[in-house]
Amino acid sequence: MNIDRQISTAPPVERVTVMQGFALASSNPSLEYSTVLGSCVATCLYDPESHVGGMNHFLLSEPPAHTPGVNIDEHYGVYLMELLVNEMMAKGARKSRLKAHLYGGANVNRNMMRIGSMNADFAREFLRREGIVLMREDLGGTQARRVDFRPASGQVRLRTVEDRFAPPVQPTPRPAVARGDVELF
Numbered sequence: 001m002n003i004d005r006q007i008s009t010a011p012p013v014e015r016v017t018v019m020q021g022f023a024l025a026s027s028n029p030s031l032e033y034s035t036v037l038g039s040c041v042a043t044c045l046y047d048p049e050s051h052v053g054g055m056n057h058f059l060l061s062e063p064p065a066h067t068p069g070v071n072i073d074e075h076y077g078v079y080l081m082e083l084l085v086n087e088m089m090a091k092g093a094r095k096s097r098l099k100a101h102l103y104g105g106a107n108v109n110r111n112m113m114r115i116g117s118m119n120a121d122f123a124r125e126f127l128r129r130e131g132i133v134l135m136r137e138d139l140g141g142t143q144a145r146r147v148d149f150r151p152a153s154g155q156v157r158l159r160t161v162e163d164r165f166a167p168p169v170q171p172t173p174r175p176a177v178a179r180g181d182v183e184l185f
Contacts, residue, residue: 015148018042018057023084025054025091029152036161037104038144039116041077041123044101045084045132046154047093053151054088056080060115062122077119081126098132101156103147105139116140 033055046053058077105120120139144161
């Protein structure tokens with residue numbers, strides 16, 4: 001018995017994990033960004049004309065007030081949101097065309113302050129203030145999430161994650177050397 005099989009001509013997908021404190025952007029159609037979120041928030045941005053997209057993953061929205069002499073910590077949303085926009089613009093995206101998706105912001109530990117809610121509020125307010133259209137959000141609750149995002153097409157897949165697989169709420173080690181400048185606009 002002869003069975004014809006179709007061979008897919010689509011390029012294989014390369015998966016890249018976006019860890020806490022990172023913002024990545026690409027126009028590569030065979031790339032997929034993935035992350036797992038508890039109280040953290042991931043922003044997925046996409047420019048439908050340039051086919052440039054990106055994802056960040058932040059632990060906390062902003063540094064505590066009254067912390068003189070503290071360097072910018074790349075785990076904060078205030079840094080990572082700007083970094084993501086800048087990296088996308090460097091690859092040909094235009095800020096005026098950006099579309100956003102927000103995920104995470106769960107309050108996974110009932111005994112802690114509502115870090116997830118604060119992260120979600122910050123991300124929504126950043127997008128509003130910068131004039132970036134929010135297309136979809138899945139924020140809040142108590143359930144961790146896994147997000148897979150294809151930056152060149154803007155496609156997103158979202159799944160909930162069992163609590164035992166949720167990432168811990170703590171910063172990951174960061175490099176001793178800064179990764180570059182951030183232009184605030």
